[in-house]
Amino acid sequence: MRPTRQLWGVGILAAVLAGLAAVFARPLLLGATVLIGAWLLTRQYLFVTTVRKAKASLTATQALDTSATRVDDATPVTLNVSLERPRSLSLSLEAGIPPAGVVADPLVVSLAPNETTAQQTTTVSWPVAGRHQFEQATLTATDGLFETTVPVGSTPGITVEPRSPRSVYIGKGGDRRAITRGEHEAERFGSGTDPAEIREYVPGDTADKIDWKATARLNALHVREFEADTDRPTMLIVDHRAALSEGPPAESKLAYLREAALATVSRARQLGDPIGLLSIGDAGLTSRFDPATGPGQYVSIRRQLLDLEPTNANERSGSTDDSTGPVTIEETATSSLIAAGRRPNHASLDTTASPGATPADTDRSDAFVRTLEPFYANQQYQTRFESDPLLGAVRTAAATYHDRVWTIICTDDSDPNALYEAVRYSRSKNNDVLVLLTPSVLFRPSGVADVERAYNQYQSFEEFRQKLDRLEGVTALEVAPEERLSTLLAVGHERTQRQGVRQ
Template sequence: MQATRQTWTVVIMAVILAGLSPITASVLPAVGAAVLFGWLLAVQIAAIRSFRATIAATNVRVKPEASRARANTDLPVTATVERPESEAETGITVTFPKPPTAQPASAVDRRITLEPDETHATTTYTVQIPVAGEFTLPKPKWSISDQYGAFTETHVGGPTPKILLSESVARNLHVGRGGAQVTVFGEHTGTHTGKGLIPEKTRPYVETDPANWIDWKATARLGEAHVREFETESNRQMRMIVDHRAKMGIGFEGEQMTALMYVRDVALGIVSTAESADDPIRLVTVGDDGITNLIEGVHRSTQYDEIRQRLLDLEPTPTNGPTSTVELDHPESARRLVRDLGDGESEFERVVYAFATATTSYVQRLSSDPLSQAVRHERANNTSTGVTIILTDDTERSDIWKIARVADRDRGETFLFLAPRVFYDPQGFDNTERAYEQYLEFERFRERLCRLESVTAFEVAPADRLQAVISGRQSGSGSSHSRSEGSARRTGRTQPSVSGGTIDG
């Protein structure tokens, strides 16, 4: 409970009166001071009782328009404050905080004020979060004042609904090659030529084909221009392997934008693309000690929803946290059920919640190099031709190269979505020149991967940070552009440079 300026004014007056009593040799000032102090005490006792009654009787509701939505879009949230007339003597202001990762927004619409004698008010505000994931709206903050305006009380309490944000159409999500954005997802409803997801066959280039449809790998191999057609209704198996080891939790302090969150955005977009084409997709998620999720590829819409939910539930595995000795078929689903205990009041609920969220359960344990072993496990147990999609960062480049070399010898296509660590390291932007050189080094590695016949590699980065690095060295990027052109001449195909531009092929 806090005293207001009005209360301190009364206190000062009472002190002055008490001080005047010995000076004037009169008891009247002392009596006046005693009356003021007594009045303040009575008001304080009444305020405490009314505050407790108000908190108990007031109903606060927070209801998002949808429990699932897209990232980086405005999600309307309706908040309501109600109380009975019998408890309407106090004034209440309830503020509804935004999640830490949400975009800045005006606080005016996120506040409800009930003056004395008012019993009901509603407001609608919007929440915009730039990346996918599961988010909890913070508890509302109350400010209560008594009917005399002498005391105020603050209180934090109320509903904390969860919202699930799926694939982002955020301008801050960049998926591309050499700093240039490419389209990876989208609706597709038949055999077409050009950019798509599942390659079907190559054919000679004809004059009516746009130049950016040319498949430069096939052109270099066959000696004449070829384009690649894509069969989107092929029902071919898609295998998606998502790395959520502890290293994927790296991100910039204060923003909580981690590499895993951006990679997950890409994975969710791929799931939507597969669903629109009715392609079966098999999900494998990899933690520090092995495989944490394994979902077989089927066509049921419920299966696509389950894959989305597993992706949304992913968190970086603890570096040195406890691991469960029980191997579960659906560890993330089990943990999600237990997470509902997080708001529980009993000691049992809190203990179970803490244990469940600190423990990582594995479908299959792998002794070392879990990502490489998971890929080998998939190759050994799934011999059908299909598309393999791997989402990770670039810290273990030797392992990624080995995976790519093995994939190149197999039938089918492999897509690598790599999060360059330089864009997520909190210290990565301390030196712009060093960050630029690290990005050039990553780009050379990505180009090397793309030279493999059946491998295509993309970068996954925050668009604003990528642009900051490129813009910071734009004036000095001529040498890097020359190196990129030299690489294109050696491989016989157009390569994008880190200065941006259009990607051909």
């Protein structure tokens, strides 16, 4: 509770009267001072009581038109407030917009004494991707003498998704393929619903298994087997190392792989399959979700995928882990970044000096950033690996889930040897492997300006993809911008035609 200017004025008046009473020995003035003090105490008690009743009868809601939006899109946000009965207070409510939101106009509503409802709408844009939670609205109440502020109302949340690439191609050399193959095969028989095969009746088979149509047709008792209902555990391994930052804004390698990974999570949710996630940076694991089902699991993995940003390649050189096994590092909260809807990341530190900064200030700022940089880098990693992070992640996945698991590796072709070894290791654990691979040639700044040279590089990528695809139990698909890929494939088609003419 805070005093207002009016209360300060009354207090000064009481002090003056008390001083005059002492100077001129006038008890009447002293009595007036006592009466003013008693009146102020009464007003304070009534104010506290009225505020408590107003808060109990007040309903404040921060309403959003949608629970999900895209980066930089504007979202209408409405602040509604209502009282069950009129009060003698002046009330003002300010919405608890997250720090990551950019507000077009301040979202504040006021209730004059004896008013019961008010509403205001503004638009909020979201430049930062992630999950942003509103704080409670701030209620400010005053009766002219006293003022207080209390939090009230609901705390909705909004998921801000990054801009997705315009056209995502997933396939093999121009032939589109689906990541998921629909209802997956159980590879065993049981009490399912999909017919599998018909076989002759053997003692011990129950009568409800007999297929009477087949029995009549074949003139002997036959039973029909059904595929057992099952699920397919899936482990997503998503690479977001520095190399995955190549590409135009919002259309980097990571952006394309993210779309493929999100589609996999959506399909797993439709089928009720357990799904897990391992995300890897340049120094090790940045997040880990063991395979599980349930709405919370799918939502958490989706949010984590949306939060991924490329890490810094220099982080590996700063690692001091000499062991070959994982080293767990406790995650600590970084309030300023979390408040802004960002994951703790040393790359989020602003090393740019302010316009009015002196060279000395800049030096101190740079020293401060250099001091804190290892701290922020550590917070991003849950586990560090001395060896290749991708191979370390595959080993972690194999150690986490001992049953057969469908392993999906989302990465690029920047280190083909390490990727090949990681895939072979996963296959050695009897896991089916799907590799979603982005060709670097389609994401470089030069793009496909020199189409002949770019096509030669693409051919090298395609040879490597086919090498992976030929491994037993492995499917390798390319994830790429459709327009750029079509340009290169057209060059290849023209080459083939020219060679045919010469022959």
